[in-house]
Amino acid sequence: MKLSRRGAISAIVGATMAAGLATASVAQDLPYNLKSGKPYDGTEINILSVVTPQFDGLMLRDKEFTDLTGIKTNWTFIPFTALQEKVASVGVAADGNFDVVNYLDSWGPPNARWLVPINDWLARDGISMDRYPAAFAKSASFQGDVLGFPLRAHAMLMFYREDIFKELGLSAPKSWDDVVAAAEKIRASGKDIEPLALYYHNDGNRQNLFIWLNYLWSVGADVFDKDFKPTWASEEGLKATEDYIALHTKLKVTNPASLSFVEQDARQSFMQGKSAMIPVWWWAYSSMINPKSSVLNEDQVAFTGLPTYQGRSVTYAISMPFSVSKYSKNQEAAWEFMKWLSNPSMDKANAIEREVAGKTIINNVVTHKINLQDPEVNAANANIQMAAWESLKESNIMPQIPEWPEVGDLLSAAIAEAAAGGDVRELMTEAAERTEKILRRAGYY
Numbered sequence: 001m002k003l004s005r006r007g008a009i010s011a012i013v014g015a016t017m018a019a020g021l022a023t024a025s026v027a028q029d030l031p032y033n034l035k036s037g038k039p040y041d042g043t044e045i046n047i048l049s050v051v052t053p054q055f056d057g058l059m060l061r062d063k064e065f066t067d068l069t070g071i072k073t074n075w076t077f078i079p080f081t082a083l084q085e086k087v088a089s090v091g092v093a094a095d096g097n098f099d100v101v102n103y104l105d106s107w108g109p110p111n112a113r114w115l116v117p118i119n120d121w122l123a124r125d126g127i128s129m130d131r132y133p134a135a136f137a138k139s140a141s142f143q144g145d146v147l148g149f150p151l152r153a154h155a156m157l158m159f160y161r162e163d164i165f166k167e168l169g170l171s172a173p174k175s176w177d178d179v180v181a182a183a184e185k186i187r188a189s190g191k192d193i194e195p196l197a198l199y200y201h202n203d204g205n206r207q208n209l210f211i212w213l214n215y216l217w218s219v220g221a222d223v224f225d226k227d228f229k230p231t232w233a234s235e236e237g238l239k240a241t242e243d244y245i246a247l248h249t250k251l252k253v254t255n256p257a258s259l260s261f262v263e264q265d266a267r268q269s270f271m272q273g274k275s276a277m278i279p280v281w282w283w284a285y286s287s288m289i290n291p292k293s294s295v296l297n298e299d300q301v302a303f304t305g306l307p308t309y310q311g312r313s314v315t316y317a318i319s320m321p322f323s324v325s326k327y328s329k330n331q332e333a334a335w336e337f338m339k340w341l342s343n344p345s346m347d348k349a350n351a352i353e354r355e356v357a358g359k360t361i362i363n364n365v366v367t368h369k370i371n372l373q374d375p376e377v378n379a380a381n382a383n384i385q386m387a388a389w390e391s392l393k394e395s396n397i398m399p400q401i402p403e404w405p406e407v408g409d410l411l412s413a414a415i416a417e418a419a420a421g422g423d424v425r426e427l428m429t430e431a432a433e434r435t436e437k438i439l440r441r442a443g444y445y
Contacts, residue, residue, distance in 0.1 A: 030069075031068075032339050032343040033125040033126065034068055034340060035336060038070040040071050040332065040336060041069070041071070042070060042072075043071050044072045044330075045074070045328075045333055045334050046074045046076065046097055046099050046100070047073060047074065047075045047076065047102070047322075048078065048086065048087070048090070048100070048101045048102060049075055049078070049322075050077070050102055050320060051077045052152065053362055053363050054350060054363040054365050055102075056359070057350040057353070057361040058151075058346065059075045060357040060361070061346065061350075062340075064340075065337060068340070069333075069340075071336060071337060076098070083102075083103065084103075084205070087101060087107060088107075088110075091111050091113075091114050096328055098325055098328070099324065099328035099329075099330050099333070099334040099337075100323070100325070100328075100337060101323055102152075102322050103320065104318070104320055105140065105150070105397060105398070105400075106206070106398045106400070106404055106405065106408070108147055108148075108323075109400050110404075112142045112145070114325060116147075116331060117145035117147060118147070118323075118335070118338070129146055130369075131344065131369060131370070132153070132367055133153075133317070133367075133369060133392040134392075135396060136367055136392075137150065138397055139397045140321040141400070148321035148323030148338070149321055149338060150319035150321050151319075151320070152320040153319035153320070153367045154281040154282055154318050154319070154388075155281070155282050155317055155391040156214070156317070157280070157281075157282050157304065157384070158179070158277065158279050158303065159278050159280060159288065159301060159303045160172065160173065160182075160276060160278075160302055160303070161276045161296075161302075162300055162301060164193070165302070168182075170186075173277070173307050174305075175311075176243075176247075176308070179196065179253070182195070182276075182277070183196050183251075183253035186276050187253070191276075193273065193274060194255035194276070195254070195277060196253050196258075196276070196277045197254070197255045197261065197266035197270050197275035197278040198247065198266060198278075198279075199261040199262050199263045199265065200248060200258055200261065201260050201261055201416060202409075202413050203262040204409070205262075206411070207263045208416060209316075209398070209408065209412055209415065210318075213316040213396070214306055214309065214313065214315055214316060215241065215243060215309050216232060216241070217316075217396055218308065218309040218313055218314050219237075219309065219310050219312075221236045221240060224399060227444075227445060228401075228439055228444045230431070230435045230436065233428055233431075233432035238425050238428060240309065241415075242424045242425075245418045245419055249419065255269055255275045258419075263280060266278055266280065267280055267284050267287070267288075270296075271288050271296060272294070272295055273295050281318070282303075282365075282384055283365050285301070285303065285364055286362045288301045290362055303384060303387055305387060305390055305391050306391060312394075315392070315396075316398070317395040317396065317397055318397065319367070319397075322338060322341065324338065344368045344370055347366045347371050348366065348368075348374060350365075351363055351365065351366045364381040364385070372386070372388060373386065403438055407435050407439075410438075413431075
C-alpha cells in the first residue's frame with residue numbers, strides 16, 4: 001500500500017475519532033465506557049510498560065484520554081530484558097508508585113497476588129473478553145480471574161526470503177518436512193546464506209521452548225496432564241522433542257549459531273541477510289522491512305503459517321497484558337485508563353497510522369478479533385493480520401501456574417543441552433522427574 005493511501009486512512013481514522021469525541025462531549029456520554037463528569041479529574045497515574053513502538057503510539061495518543069477524563073498519565077518504559085526483574089521488584093516491595101503494570105503472560109501467576117482481578121469491572125462496564133482470540137484471553141487470566149487486557153499479543157508465523165525461494169523454485173513451506181527440503185536446496189545452491197535461524201540458547205526467558213511447543217502440541221502431547229504430571233516425557237513427546245532438536249544436531253539445516261541464538265539474535269540474522277527462514281512472532285515483520293533495522297525490503301520478505309508437524313500445527317501464542325496494581329491508590333482511575341487503552345478503535349488506529357504527534361510509528365500488532373480480520377488493517381500491513389488470525393485458530397499458551405518459571409527453566413536448560421549434543425530422552429526424562437518434585441512440594445499431588 002502506498003504512503004499516500006496510508007495518509008488518507010490516517011486522516012479518516014483521526015477525523016472519525018474526533019467526530020465521535022465531539023458528539024460524546026455534547027451528549028455527556030463518553031466513548032470507551034468511560035465515566036462522565038470527570039470524577040477523577042486531576043488524578044495522576046503511573047504506567048510501567050515494555051519498550052515497543054506499539055506502546056509509543058498509545059502513549060502519544062493519551063492526550064485524548066486526559067481531555068476526556070482529566071486524568072494525567074506518566075509512562076515509564078523498560079526494555080524487555082529488564083522488565084521481569086522490575087515487575088518482580090515492584091511486587092516484592094509492595095510498591096504503589098505504579099498504578100498500571102505491563103508483564104509477560106507467564107509472569108502473571110507468580111505475581112497474581114498483587115494484580116487486581118477485573119471481572120467485576122468488566123461486568124459493570126459491559127466489556128467481554130470474547131473480543132480477543134481465545135489464547136490471548138486465556139493468557140490474561142489465572143484461576144478464574146481475569147487479571148488484565150492482552151494489549152501486546154502475538155501469533156507465530158514462518159518468515160522466509162521470497163526472492164531466494166522464487167529463484168530456486170521453492171514454494172512457501174507448509175510442513176516442517178517442507179522446511180527441511182527447502183533448507184537442503186538452499187544449502188546445495190551454494191548461496192552465502194544459512195537456511196534456517198532457530199534459537200536454542202537458555203536465556204532465562206524460556207525462548208527456546210517456543211518452537212518446541214509447536215512440535216509437542218501438534219502430536220497431541222502436552223506439558224502437563226489433568227493431574228499436572230509432566231507429559232513431555234511420553235513417547236510422543238520425546239519423539240517430537242527429538243525431531244525439534246534434530247533440525248540442528250542431525251539434519252543440520254539451521255544456522256550453526258542457533259545454539260547460542262536467543263530470539264533477537266535469530267531475527268537479526270534474518271534481517272541482515274544471513275539466514276533464509278525464521279519462525280518468529282508476527283510483530284517482527286515491520287522491523288524486517290524497515291531500512292533502519294534491516295537490509296531487506298518488502299519484496300524479499302514473505303510469511304506463511306507456522307509449519308505443520310505430523311500433519312497438524314498448534315501454535316504457541318503469547319501476550320503482554322496490562323493490569324492494575326493492588327498497591328495503587330488510584331485503582332478506579334487506573335481502570336478508566338485501561339478501558340481507554342484497550343478500546344478496539346485505538347487498536348486499529350495504532351496499526352494503520354504511521355505518524356503520531358510528529359513521530360513515525362511502525363506497528364502491525366492488533367489484538368481484537370475484529371481488527372485481525374479488518375480489511376483496512378490488513379491492507380496497511382500486507383495482510384499479516386489475517387495470517388495471524390489463521391495461526392490463532394488452533395493455538396495455546398504456556399501453563400499458567402505460579403511454579404512455571406521454575407519448571408520452564410528446567411525445560412529450557414534441557415533443550416539447550418540437548419541442542420548442544422546431549423541425550424534428548426535422558427535430559428527430558430530428568431526434567432520431568434525434577435518437575436514432579438517441585439509440584440509435589442507445592443501440593444499439586
